[in-house]
Amino acid sequence: MTEQISLRDTVVPAPSPRLGEGARRASDDASGSRRSGATPAEAPAWLQIAPFAAIFVLFFLVPLGLTVMVSFWDYNEYQILPAFTVRSYVEIFEGCFVKLPELCVTFKTYLSTLKFCLSVWLITLVIGFFIAYFLAFYVRSTAVQVALFLICTIPFWTSNIIRTISWIPLLGRNGLINSTLVRIGAIHQPIEWLIYSDFSVIMSLVHLYTLFMIVPIFNSMMRIDRALVEAAYDGGASGWQTLWNVIIPLSKPGIVIGSIFVVTIVMGDFVTVGVMGGQQIASVGKVINTQMTALQFPPAAANSVILLIAVLFVIWGLTRMVDIRKEL
Amino acid sequence: MPKTTRPAGLTRRSVVKGAGAAATAGAITGFPAVHAQEPKVLRYLGTAVNQSSAIAKKVKEDTGITIEYVPVTTDEVTKRVITQPNSFDIVDEEYFQLRKVVPSGNLLGMDARRIKYADKITPIFTKGELPNGKKIGDQGTAPKKVFYLEGQTSKTFSAQPTEWITLIPTVYNADTLGIRPDLIGRPIESWKELLNPEFKGKAALLNIPSIGIMDAALVVEAMGLHTYADKGNMTKAEIDLTMKVMTDAKKSGQFRAFWQDFNESVNLMASGEVVIQSMWSPAVTAVRSKGIACTYQPLKEGYRAWAAGFGAPRTLSGRKADLAYEFINWFLDGWAGAFLNRQGYYSAVLETAKSKMEPYEWAYWMEGKPAEKDIMSPDGTLLEKAGVVRDGGSYEQRMGSVVCWNSVMDENDYLVKKWNEFIAA
Numbered sequence: 001m002t003e004q005i006s007l008r009d010t011v012v013p014a015p016s017p018r019l020g021e022g023a024r025r026a027s028d029d030a031s032g033s034r035r036s037g038a039t040p041a042e043a044p045a046w047l048q049i050a051p052f053a054a055i056f057v058l059f060f061l062v063p064l065g066l067t068v069m070v071s072f073w074d075y076n077e078y079q080i081l082p083a084f085t086v087r088s089y090v091e092i093f094e095g096c097f098v099k100l101p102e103l104c105v106t107f108k109t110y111l112s113t114l115k116f117c118l119s120v121w122l123i124t125l126v127i128g129f130f131i132a133y134f135l136a137f138y139v140r141s142t143a144v145q146v147a148l149f150l151i152c153t154i155p156f157w158t159s160n161i162i163r164t165i166s167w168i169p170l171l172g173r174n175g176l177i178n179s180t181l182v183r184i185g186a187i188h189q190p191i192e193w194l195i196y197s198d199f200s201v202i203m204s205l206v207h208l209y210t211l212f213m214i215v216p217i218f219n220s221m222m223r224i225d226r227a228l229v230e231a232a233y234d235g236g237a238s239g240w241q242t243l244w245n246v247i248i249p250l251s252k253p254g255i256v257i258g259s260i261f262v263v264t265i266v267m268g269d270f271v272t273v274g275v276m277g278g279q280q281i282a283s284v285g286k287v288i289n290t291q292m293t294a295l296q297f298p299p300a301a302a303n304s305v306i307l308l309i310a311v312l313f314v315i316w317g318l319t320r321m322v323d324i325r326k327e328l
Numbered sequence: 329m330p331k332t333t334r335p336a337g338l339t340r341r342s343v344v345k346g347a348g349a350a351a352t353a354g355a356i357t358g359f360p361a362v363h364a365q366e367p368k369v370l371r372y373l374g375t376a377v378n379q380s381s382a383i384a385k386k387v388k389e390d391t392g393i394t395i396e397y398v399p400v401t402t403d404e405v406t407k408r409v410i411t412q413p414n415s416f417d418i419v420d421e422e423y424f425q426l427r428k429v430v431p432s433g434n435l436l437g438m439d440a441r442r443i444k445y446a447d448k449i450t451p452i453f454t455k456g457e458l459p460n461g462k463k464i465g466d467q468g469t470a471p472k473k474v475f476y477l478e479g480q481t482s483k484t485f486s487a488q489p490t491e492w493i494t495l496i497p498t499v500y501n502a503d504t505l506g507i508r509p510d511l512i513g514r515p516i517e518s519w520k521e522l523l524n525p526e527f528k529g530k531a532a533l534l535n536i537p538s539i540g541i542m543d544a545a546l547v548v549e550a551m552g553l554h555t556y557a558d559k560g561n562m563t564k565a566e567i568d569l570t571m572k573v574m575t576d577a578k579k580s581g582q583f584r585a586f587w588q589d590f591n592e593s594v595n596l597m598a599s600g601e602v603v604i605q606s607m608w609s610p611a612v613t614a615v616r617s618k619g620i621a622c623t624y625q626p627l628k629e630g631y632r633a634w635a636a637g638f639g640a641p642r643t644l645s646g647r648k649a650d651l652a653y654e655f656i657n658w659f660l661d662g663w664a665g666a667f668l669n670r671q672g673y674y675s676a677v678l679e680t681a682k683s684k685m686e687p688y689e690w691a692y693w694m695e696g697k698p699a700e701k702d703i704m705s706p707d708g709t710l711l712e713k714a715g716v717v718r719d720g721g722s723y724e725q726r727m728g729s730v731v732c733w734n735s736v737m738d739e740n741d742y743l744v745k746k747w748n749e750f751i752a753a
């Protein structure tokens with residue numbers, strides 16, 4: 001956890017040395033009332049981050065604090081009772097450790113979510129990396145790059161629900177793929193697992209989130225000094241050697257940022273898993289959703305806190321691999 | 329305030345419809361003298377299924393009341409009533425949810441003396457029997473158990489009739505399994521068919537724990553595995569047993585999918601992914617209106633029923649309360665009842681609805697007789713050709729075969745846990 005704290009400390013932007021006339025006047029007013037001992041030169045920087053900090057505190061830290069608080073409250077059928085209890089946490093992990101190696105619901109659900117997370121991450125990484133590579137190194141004209149990027153965003157032109165429901169006519173028992181395969185004689189019975197299966201969930205998630213991998217990797221690749229590629233070539237490196245020893249190391253920040261996007265979204269997703277899995281596949285988000293609709297806010301909050309910790313762990317692991325701050 | 333900007337737009341429309349009084353009020357807003365004629369607006373919280381624009385339009389014509397729909401899902405209604413009781417003026421919710429809502433104290437008893445047709449409300453609600461006196465099943469949260477409050481602000485139900493009613497009934501129905509007769513090709517008579525291996529990978533169940541488990545219980549009972557004292561209020565052991573049967577079926581691949589949203593059930597059925605599933609009446613109609621055969625199959629074990637009604641938030645008073653009562657009285661006056669009956673639901677005051685329906689419509693929808701003429705939906709699309717008989721027959725046959733009602737169990741907390749296990753299995 002010390003790593004986390006140091007990360008946060010350094011993320012805070014250094015005070016800007018530039019001072020506008022208006023800002024300087026404002027800083028004089030502000031510094032008079034502050035006791036923190038900050039020099040007047042720091043004040044404008046504080047003012048500059050104030051609006052965002054306020055939004056961050058109001059709409060992120062406060063709700064997060066409330067969630068943590070409620071997760072330790074008690075509840076009944078229709079209300080939450082402000083009395084400290086660890087009931088929700090105890091119930092979430094009920095029988096989880098005594099029954100091992102048999103998995104309890106919570107572990108099963110997390111395992112399932114992690115499985116999707118890992119597969120989707122791997123697939124989007126490979127696909128996203130090569131699409132970004134193509135866009136960055138093979139497409140020369142900016143106009144074509146922009147056009148191709150727009151094509152990548154097509155999956156987002158409709159609502160999430162419509163996007164997922166529309167898979168049925170394609171992948172269903174009587175869908176396009178099955179009926180075509182049957183007609184050309186490739187199969188005799190429709191393939192059942194094209195939809196409402198792990199396969200369809202992973203495919204749908206990959207379809208949706210590859211873009212989140214493409215954009216940051218592309219961004220990293222565009223910053224790579226082309227002279228380095230030439231130098232590698234001049235030094236006698238093969239295409240794969242250049243890719244492995246030059247391009248990939250320099251694309252790491254993009255890869256990590258893209259991975260963070262994909263991992264956090266997939267960990268929390270329950271709509272896609274629900275619709276594409278025929279509601280038969282568990283996800284942490286769905287458990288939270290079910291508890292919310294049953295007005296069981298404390299266990300829902302406790303599950304959210306556990307999910308948050310799990311996601312933070314994954315991100316912590318990713319940032320261990322690459323020092324994003326240094327690379328940016 | 330957004331409300332002050334609204335009357336302008338509405339006023340223009342009102343003029344077109346000839347509602348002159350409202351127009352005048354809108355035009356001279358700001359004068360204290362005309363405060364009494366402020367636009368009549370009611371914020372109506374409920375599920376989208378019940379919030380018809382045709383009803384809102386007709387109310388406006390008849391009474392000048394503008395209905396502002398706040399559409400949310402079934403579970404969300406309860407959440408809103410409990411967490412944001414000031415965000416609506418009238419709520420349309422199901423009786424089974426009252427066991428959560430009433431103890432929270434956020435609902436105000438409706439004054440029976442201000443409801444014109446209070447004593448004409450069908451005895452299904454007040455006594456748990458048909459108009460002809462036949463008792464019907466009362467397992468689960470039957471409306472008669474939660475119909476009266478001890479006092480207007482009481483948090484407990486009264487077993488005896490009082491003048492304080494929890495919800496003024498609007499609509500109710502009897503639910504059963506929907507099937508694709510063309511793909512099944514043989515008669516279906518029992519709930520146990522849902523788990524028949526013949527339909528492996530082609531069955532579906534709804535993914536709302538409190539309702540899904542009751543359908544499951546009907547199946548378990550039909551299979552002869554267990555007889556419940558009350559399917560709507562199981563013991564922990566009964567929940568375990570029911571979920572075990574369903575979990576085994578799930579693991580063996582019986583279910584193609586679970587559905588949560590009405591439209592999902594329509595898609596599953598229409599695409600042929602599923603041939604037998606728990607379903608709601610309008611979903612069956614939606615599949616049929618695509619020209620696909622779908623039957624709302626009456627089963628020998630009976631139906632699971634539900635009922636909804638209008639309630640008032642704790643804060644309702646004064647002019648808003650007057651408007652709410654005016655609207656409810658309009659609702660029970662027949663037009664809305666006829667509208668609902670024509671959708672295959674049932675209305676709370678039968679005689680007023682009958683007066684607003686054609687005799688052949690009443691005969692088809694309520695008496696279970698073959699349609700004399702083509703049956704049209706309220707919006708004018710063809711529902712059934714002449715000669716067809718309604719699935720399940722007459723009102724007495726359908727409502728008379730109800731065995732249990734949607735409910736919230738005492739062990740609801742445990743049920744939700746078990747349901748999450750079931751989904752994860």
